Amino acid sequence: MSASPVENCMTALGENYSRVDGPAKLRGWAQFTADIEMAGMVYAKVLRSTYPHARLLRVDASKAVELPGVVAVLTRDDLKGINSHFGPVVKDQPVVALDRVRYVGDIIAAVAAEEKDCAEEALELIEVEYEPLPAVFDLRAAMKADAPVIHADRVKAQSFPAKSGFRLETGGNVLSMYHVDDGDVDAGFRESDEIFEDTYSSQKIQHAHIEPHAALAYWEPSGKLVIYSSTQNPSLVRAQLAELFNLSQSKVRLIVPYVGGGYGAKTHPRLEPLTASLARKAHRPVQWVLSREEVFLTAHCQAAIVRIKTGVKRDGRIVARQVEAAYDIGAYALTSTNTGRNGGEVSGGPYRIAHQDLTTYCVYTNTPPTGPYRGFGVPQVCWAYESQMDDIARRLGIDPLELRLKNLVEEGDRFVTGDELVSVGISDCLKRAAEAVGWQSKQEQQDRELRGKMRGKGLAVMIKTTMTPSNSSALVRLNADGSAVLLTSSVELGQGTQTSLAQIVAEELGIVPERVSVTFPDTDVTPFDQSTSSSRTIFTMGSAARQAAGQIKQQLMEIGANVLEANIEDLELREGNLQVKGAPEKRRTISQLFQAHYGAAVGSMAGSYDNQTRGGIDPKTGKGKASAFFFLSACAAEVEVDSETGKVKIERIVSAVDAGKAVNPRQCHMQNEGSMIMSLGSALFEEMVFDNGQPINATFLEYMPPSMEDHPKRFGSVLVETPHPEGPYGAKGVGEAALGPVEPAIGNAIANALSGLRIKDLPIRPDRILKAVQSTKEESQ
């Protein structure tokens, strides 16, 4: 292990400190956006397209406007002469449809009414005339030259990043592409003893956060826009709303109460542009809360097709890898361009490969918009490279654990993007996960007959980047009684960020976490934060909070050095006191230091820090600094497969993640467990189904996330701690770590149970297993 930046006087750090949001959540008092009510509030409902692709010939809301109780109706007529489109990368999404609709569910008009029933009734009075256009739903078909074009223009948003890494394509449905290479892949394939070439696919998945998206907007008479929203990134939504409405950012205020899960679906503008537009027209506060069916039409995870070609030496060393992947981004892009880049960067896997050639495309289709989904493009490619890894192991007769350990990246390696890898605990993750399922070399590879119920074990590893560059600012105020407030725009969406950030501030100031209060985001009050996503909060906001508290610590030290007549380096903050190290009888309380400084125990001391993780990727080369830190994780699974029914039972599953330093180990474990359960659903059964663009299973009756009955009985999370020099106390994010390796670990376990039988399409449904078993039997006859 490298030199540890972890200090030894930790008290609040590394403890399973009880969550600060517990009492409110357990009593039912926790306030979510849909719980907020304002005087004069009216309710929004929207009219959605029934066609996947059509020209809008007529939108007539005149009858709806006349319905008693209707306060305002928003149609394309209201967008004439003003900014009509939004989007964080390209402005491709209109507030309501203008000339055409692009998916079943695209919004045509919105009604604000005194009662929800009345708003629903008004929708039925809006007359719409469509002229259907040819539509395209299939990823491969959408990439063809003669496919119907879904978006003709590529209008960049103000927030379009310079070092985005991807290139925008023109014409056709391919919005963006990312490419990176290393060495000479053709030469690499010529050097190889064996070549493996496969195509894998991943399905469309729902985030299925249990709290539907919600927003409440009103305009102050001064012209200031105020929105309560279930968003994961209030600072960026503020910026985009300011751009849309031609306001300065100081005239847009985003407030975020508790968020009931997001997993990426609540990043960037979703409900806010329409809710704000409707509120402006209604001159009333407008609340818009989605139904579950509408959530299905608002965001989902990109389906993908991944072609992967790998050349290896007979000893198992990977020589060359070529990946070409396409992501189906639906009708509107959001940040799917970045998702495609993110997947592309790591599509060769966490392996040392001299010759690589990696390309990804993002493609529009006439299906609902996609967006960030926990894992951000990585699970799709991890499914491919880790499934293929076991096929390689099998053909070469090498144990899958040994094959991986032979090729894994190590500390100090140069990654394909050009990043130097630091804090690399991936081998430890893999070994600990394998050990936890009782992995035994060689015999695990033994063939089993295709009859009855069979068991198998599988492994997988993953590497993922985090959003880079990115900014987080924190403001800490210390009160004269020794309590502190952290002002932050990080969103509490279940991950426990308020608790872990309180622990960091407490640690720095030598006070107990109970004395630290952490705010909810309010962009009028709390400083900028890029996003509560990409598992970046503990690393980037955690560092900002630590630095901000550190400034106050420094000030207290300077005051104390005078009062105690000691050198600063001999002082420490512990248990609410500033004391001389080794002589704790020489001490002052924080209150006494305020007294000494201000002449009375009043006032406050403030510290603020604007943290930026630097980097970015050159779109021309695909190289640069991809990530402030790399996620590294592993999963091991044992399954039982019933080859008569195709049913898979997870006997045990363990995910190991390198947390750097676990600020609150229990919360790290819970996030890791949560990722595992989520992936288990997409590995085995979750899939959004469409028939000619019509959603078939857009309710929880037909699309069910994993329940307690799906929870494996033997289920474990392992934390490896390889401190990161730039993380606070060495900490790195863990929130998405299991999202890559769970699917291929299960797939590999199934293949191990079924003599190497490989399912290449997710989810691994029983019918797919049966079909594969059947075709193997036919082949052998």
Added chain:
Amino acid sequence: MKIELRTVINGREVEASVKPNQTLLEWLRDDLRLRGSREGCGVGVCGSCTVLVDGRPVSSCLMLATNADGKEIQTIEGLAKGDELDAVQQAFLDQQAFQCGYCTSGMIMAAKALLISNPTPTEDEVRDYLSGNICRCGTYQEVMAAIRTLAEKNLANR
């Protein structure tokens, strides 16, 4: 048109008139401002809106408010007595059996109902009973642990 109804909610008698198509959940949230019960799916399968009606768990998004007439309703807000949490809430707190908290009210009410009908459930019984309460954060392990501690206590006190 409105329909009169009388119920007891969290121990308090309530007389009200409700719309005939109003669900119990809408009535609790919109009219009585008891917002601890949450809507997740609207079709009675995610469990976030679970309340107790005469001690039995009900998806309040599926039950019409009018059908609550003459019945006794218990919601998450009625569990704690002042500062003192209900035993189920306390066990959830001890095990930190929540993350985003959106499904938590329903999960606690369902757990409460389970323990009323079966004070010492086995793990399989817990899984079966709570399979209608979805937690996308994946906090099932901690919820099971919380109920296990309560079942163990109940077993010891038998």
